[in-house]
Every structure is written in structure tokens, then in C-alpha cells.
Amino acid sequence: MRRVPTPWLGPAATSSCGPVDEPAPTEGDVLHAALGAYGVPSSPMWECGITYRVIPLDTTANGEDVHTGPRLFVQSGESADRPIDAHEEPWTVTLHNADGEQIRTLYNGSHVPGGIAEESADCAKFAASWIRDNAHARLSGF
DSSP states (O other), rough: OOOOOOOOOOOOOOOSSOOOOOOOOOOHHHHHHHHHHOOEEEEEETTTTEEEEEEEETTTTGGGGTTTTTTTEEBTTTTTTGGGGGSSSSSEEEEEOTTOOEEEEEEOOOTTTTHHHHHHHHHHHHHHHHHHHHHHHHHHHH
């Protein structure tokens, strides 16, 4: 059997056979899990240096469709992708129309004794309740 030499592509292309370090979970990952527990989908969003989670009011939307209709943005200050231990500002939920223009702030969270997990659970509970009670009227209203 003839061996064909593989070209060397430099040190960046070399791989090791050891375990791969997984990225540390972020504050957005904790929020995403909390929202998922309520059946609320969310996607990461980056815009002008600000990161947040976007929740479509049409919870059946996926892919690019999450950005085409009315939606909620959830952020912690200007970020939702910091390491968990860097979570310093509570979650805020804002309502946006189909064009992405902010309509109003719906929720201003607060830090709670249970830390980011409990804070995210409170935010997720609010978002799920608000969508359940209001999304049907808002979907055609924007």
C-alpha cells in the first residue's frame, strides 16, 4: 500500500489527540437553558458590539425567521455572552417590532440571592408568561 504524504500546513493546522477544551458556558447559555425549560426558544444575536438573546413572538419561527417578526430582546447591559462569573447587570427584556425598533421595556430584573441561575429562571418565567398572554395580539399588531 502506497502512502501519500499529507502537506504540512503549519503549526495552526497540527492537531493533538488529547481532549478538547469545551468553551465555558456564558450567561446567555444559562438564560437559554432557563427559557428552554419553559419551552421558549431563543437565539444569540450580535449587533454593533452588543450581544443579546432574541425570542420570536411566533415561537414556531426558526432560522432567519426569528429576525423577521415582532420579538423580544433579552440582554444584561450590553452583553449576553460574558462568562457566568462576569454577570454583573440583571436581565432586561424589551419588545421590538418586525423592523427591530424598540417599542418598550417589559422587564427589568434584579440580582437575586440564587445568582444567575435563579435570575435567569425569573426572567424566563416572565418571558414565557408574557408571550402566552400577549403574543397572539402582538403578532398582527406590528
